Amino acid sequence: MTEKIATRDAYGKALAELGRTNPDIVVLDADLSKSTKTDVFAKEFPERFFDMGIAEANMIGTAAGLAAAGKIPFASTFAVFATGRAFDQVRNSVCYPRLNVKIAATHAGLTVGEDGASHQSVEDIALMRALPGMTVIVPADGVETRLAVQAAAAYKGPVYLRLGRPKVPVIFDDNYRFAIGKAALLREGQDVTIVACGYMVGEALAAAETLAGEGVEARVLNMSTIKPIDTEALVKAARETGALVTAEEHNIIGGLGSAVAEVLAEEYPVPIIRVGIRDTFGESGSPADLLKKYGLTAADIVEAARKAVAKK
Amino acid sequence: MELAPETKAMLEDKAKRIRRHIVSMLAEAGSGHPGGSLSIADIVTALYFQVMRVDPARPDWEDRDRLVLSKGHACPVLYAALAERGFFPVEELMTLRKINSRLQGHPDMKKTPGVEMSTGSLGQGLAAANGMALAGKLDKKDYRVYVILGDGEIQEGMIWEAAMAAAHYKLDNLTAFLDFNGLQIDGPIREVMNPEPLAEKWAAFGWNVLTIDGHNFEEILAAVEKAKATRGKPTMIIAHTVKGKGVSFMENQVGWHGNAPSKEQAEQALAELA
């Protein structure tokens, strides 16, 4: 069986690790430290951890001030609240002055599950991507999360890290080299390219397997950095495979699919089919039930790939 | 306030039934928030079975009183009360948090009859209640608006924006309850981010402030009557409560904020609530 670990768990561990080597790392949370896993850091470095209570806007504003005074703040809460409640603070106090704030938001997307639509962010990538100067990273597994946390800390400027609630299969091994802005080629193929991020990377790999059985060789790209996006890898994929499918646990408006379509429309137009949430809010249910109902399974990617190939 | 013995017995019986529903629903759902549901079970019971003018046959009746559950995670108590009051079948409670259910993990006014406002993102309910109260004044309606806030929830800045607005617009048709159970998720409110002193703060914001035992029906109902009689100011009823009230192993335990009981735990809880 493949090992499974939630990206939020990997985040909690990586953050504590980082705290041991870098005294400038400070962490803020908004009464969700047990869920976002910042409690691991809090236990080890209580003097560098600030629970701001249920006050996300204040948390981001405070993080901006800490960054302005030389600290490297990581601020965590659920993705809906980090990007929604605190949007103006992220915009005007973090991105506009280009402060060195890392927003690590957990419980993104439908896989929040039973808590329902109020807690399922379907728009956070779009919101963060539209902010000038913001870097947006959606790690696919625990290994990539750890590397992304380290890269975010080393990078100077605002970063949005989108993390998930459920356990997801480990995709990368210890040889994996993560770089901000670089897509990872997970599977070679010449007939179609599936570009995925986050939870959907596992589904994309499963879809490629099914497609291979039908004689369709799908390339799979893990596009963990959504901004700045890896234009080179996208143009190469468009040129060599002639059709693309995007797969994301996010609204098809404004997220990965939009980012890919924007680049290729200008640089190398080919058919693109977007798999994602079709401009609707979610609802309560188990993650598996929700992914099925909202069209976010390997089977949905397979169908989209067939359509994309037919359009070539 | 003296309550007729049969009224008191009726309310106690209803509250117990509602607490039992909460335990059963959450055990069946396998997730959800028992602590903050149980802490306001008596307040919600008093509102739906003694105070509020509602008609289950007409959930959209213009003249109805309204309750905004701003601390939306406590919706199991709201669903249980609405079902007991006849807004939908009691059996439906067992669909809580399941796919395609009308009973969402956090209140959804478009899905559930009797739910007045979609909540779940903490801090927003008081502003919405203000809007309803303002509309009531504009339309010269005599309906009243109730809102229930969490004591952790009031750490949100917009609660205080709304507090200022309610007093500014003299919303005496608005009554708020503060569920003062002393706990949030990361620990006791005093340790996480102390919002106290509470009565002084709300009074300074221009509210009529009352402090009660939130598990005492006489005190709950007397406070509601005082709020109704108050002119020119909104009323804040600070209700001292016990998080997890009624289930011994959940009482005052921060760990029971957002965990569903197992089947065995639910059986023990139901035995205590028999």
Ligand SMILES: Cc1ncc(C[n+]2csc(CCOP(=O)(O)OP(=O)(O)O)c2C)c(N)n1
């Ligand atoms: C804006 C927002 N931030 C965070 C959360 C997550 N959350 C749900 S309940 C809760 C704690 C609430 O504490 P309190 O208001 O005291 O509720 P109670 O004790 O009555 O359950 C938190 C942080 C949320 N629902 N909304």
Ligand SMILES: [Mg+2]
């Ligand atoms: Mg509380």
